[in-house]
Amino acid sequence: MTATDTDTDTAPASSAAPTKTDPILLAVISNRLDSIVREMENTLLRTGRSGVLNMARDFSCAITTGENELLSSAEGLPCHIFGAHLMTEAMTELQPDLAEGDAFLHNDPYRGNSHAADHTILIPVFFEGEHMFTTLAKAHQADIGNSEPSTYMPFAKDVYQEGALIFPCVRIQQDYRDVDDIIRMCRARIRVPEQWYGDYLAMVGAARVAEARLKELCERYGRDTLKAFIRDWMDYSEDRMAQAIEKLPGGRTVGTGRHDPIPGVLPDGIEITVKLDVDTAERRITVDLRDNIDCIPAGVNESEACTVSNVMAGIFNSLETGIPANSGSFRRIELLLRENCIVGKPRFPHSTSVATTNVGDRLTVTTQKAVADAWAGFGAAEGATGLGPGFSVVSGTDRRTGGEPYVNQVFLGSQGGPAHPEIDGWVTYGLAVAAGLMFRDSIELSELKYPFRVEELRIRTDSEGAGRRRGAPGATVAFGPKWDPMEAAYVTDCVSFPPRGTQGGLPAARNVAFARDAGGAEREIDSLGAITLQAGERIGQHSTGGGGYGHPFEREPERVLDDVRMGFVSIDRAREVYGVALTGDRPSASLSIDDAGTALLRAGER
Incomplete structure (x- = not known):
């Protein structure tokens, strides 16, 4: 899905071949996987100790394949999940001796995680001795040992000033038991250790629940059927994305956005440039982010995971609904990134403390607005x-x-x-x-x-x-x-x-x-x-x-009237901006549309 200046994309040219898996079974298993992820999410919501988890729901869960492909994410936050495959790639690279009962703590933004505040538990799931799946439970932490009591450090010159504890996919459970050394490190450096430990137990519990459910799924359908499902589900998802891209007019659009100034670093703000090439014949989208500034000495640099996730979110927001969000649909999107770019691949030790928001948000909205500006009816x-x-x-x-x-x-x-x-x-x-x-x-x-x-x-x-x-x-x-x-x-x-x-x-x-x-x-x-x-x-x-x-002026007057009644829009703004005249002097059920007055207002020059 991503490429550097010299990488080439190797995705198959077409995915329209008929599936070998029965379509009904394809739907049943895909929905079963989503229900497993939702059970993970419910576990985190009900058992997390911090308000970040049990009130705000600032967490996400997902399932990837043993081949490091995002398979199911249900209602995961885009900035957390669309780059999940990068985290499991780090796990299989750094931990070649994966075993039953392992669990890994990963929050390294230079090795596939979003930012240091998002602690992630990864659990490899084995069936008949084969690594079939990985479950991921990612939860934003209220404190991670930063030099200040915040998980967002916009003025951190580098990761050292940021101060977070970084765990590059370390084994935190072996044979289903905690590795006490890692637990003690967290307790010693985190300001609210009991709160963190409660959240840790919730993450492990969520990932272990999914492990048990996936083993049940394997027992029911067998390894060969599930492997065929994965192949066909990815191909189906790719074809859905290809069909959506085909409906775009096609061509190139360039979007520019601007983040607010960073005092003392970038007083004029951070300009974001997103170049999109839509090839409707090949049914592919290429997004080029290389024409952006280098990483800066502040905490707003994007991690690679956030760059990938936030651009993908902007693309999904621009197309028809119902496209499965997995590695199959991602095959049709090529991202061109470069190292040491504020919206690319950060170079250590640049801080990515605020990577999940701010500049990341700007990537998403700049992408979707670029599509909307170029092609009415999309974006x-x-x-x-x-x-x-x-x-x-x-x-x-x-x-x-x-x-x-x-x-x-x-x-x-x-x-x-x-x-x-x-x-x-x-x-x-x-x-x-x-x-x-x-x-x-x-x-x-x-x-x-x-x-x-x-x-x-x-x-x-x-x-x-x-x-x-x-x-x-x-x-x-x-x-x-x-x-x-x-x-x-x-x-x-x-x-x-x-x-x-x-x-x-x-x-x-x-x-x-x-x-x-x-x-x-x-x-x-x-x-x-x-x-x-x-x-x-x-x-x-x-x-x-x-x-x-x-x-x-194209907004239906009835909708404007409803907006006024709900307190979203004032009577004056309805008249001056929407060209809708209302009878009455306050938002209430007695307000009504003055049809003649509205016609006169809208007949004037826009």
Whole structure:
């Protein structure tokens, strides 16, 4: 799927040959694999100890083949999973003596993982002595031993300043028993060792559940049937992708995007260039990322896994739905990457601390907008990117537990998703790399679990990107400590360059990171950084929305009326931006469309 300047792609030219596996059996086994992954995910959600797992669902699970092909990912986050094959390749390369009962801890971003904060458990699954599958459980950690109590270090000059413990696919279980040396290392360097250990047990449990279910599957169908299924499922997936590509007009499109400035490093922001060549005759897409800047002395460089995952997410967002996300469909996509590129293959020791968000988000939205700009009816506008104060990593001590430290990333905010050709943006989208699959924290449970109080969470009216299909609005959130000082670290984007629309659609409102003093006075704060809050103070975010698709005057008046009633759009904005006149002076059920006034507004010059 990926290639360097000199690599060539060796995928087969066509995958249209009929399958040897009965189509009904093909569907049954593929759905069974997805159900196994969902059981893994449910295990992690129900047993994870940190709020990152048991409230926000910042984790992903997957199954790969023994040949290191992504087979099933169910509802895994794109930034976690589309590069899963790179992790298992590292396992088979570094651990040639794989055995029953092994489990490996992997978080090395230079060997196929996303970033150091994503601890991953890999378990090879054997049947009749053959390595048939690998199960992966990846969970974002609240603390990983960084030099600061945050898993996002945007100003880390290199991995040493970042400070994370790096485990290059080390054996953490042998014969189904923990390797205590590795456990002790984590306990000694992680600020919340019991929380980490609880999450570790949840990851191992999820991966072991899948191991047991896959062995049952092997017993039921046999090795030969499953090998035939894997071959035919990959070929079927490739053909589905080929058919989707064939529907594109074809040709070349070049997309450019820009991440917000990195103070002291890149004051004008980070330009992202994505070149796509769509060959409808060969039914292939080539994505060239080599024309981007080198890695920089900051933590926003992409790992190879995140580069692959986030570009693939942008492509999947641009095509018809229903294409299986596995190594079969990936065969039709060739990625051209280079070493030491900010969106390529990082050169050690450049930091990739923030690789799963920010620049990674920009890769996804730039890819999908490049398709949309070139070909109406495909692609998507830009959605929200980055993690502002509403998604802070918070830390401090909790007097309710005798002054024990706490570290957790909250997901209290809500950022808007992009508009697609016929679909409005998703309100609970969050950020591009998560694709709306993460959960927003429960306010009530957060306030019980951690010593802070949420002051407000509400939709931010008029923050959407207007269009025939509108982007989703953002939200306003504010929270702060109940008693003792609390530090909040965050990495905002879309402050200088908010999400853009496409095909005549408008951009969303920009992100605003803010702090409030005890008296309620609000001030805008730096987009990247950390602040310490005292009791009564609040940190918050007026979140960005998603960009619009198509001209706002083409939006059906009835949809605009619904948006006003829901508080997404104001009456004034409905008139001035969408050209829809309404009778009434406040959002309520009594509002109605003034047809004559709307016709006059829309008859004017756009």
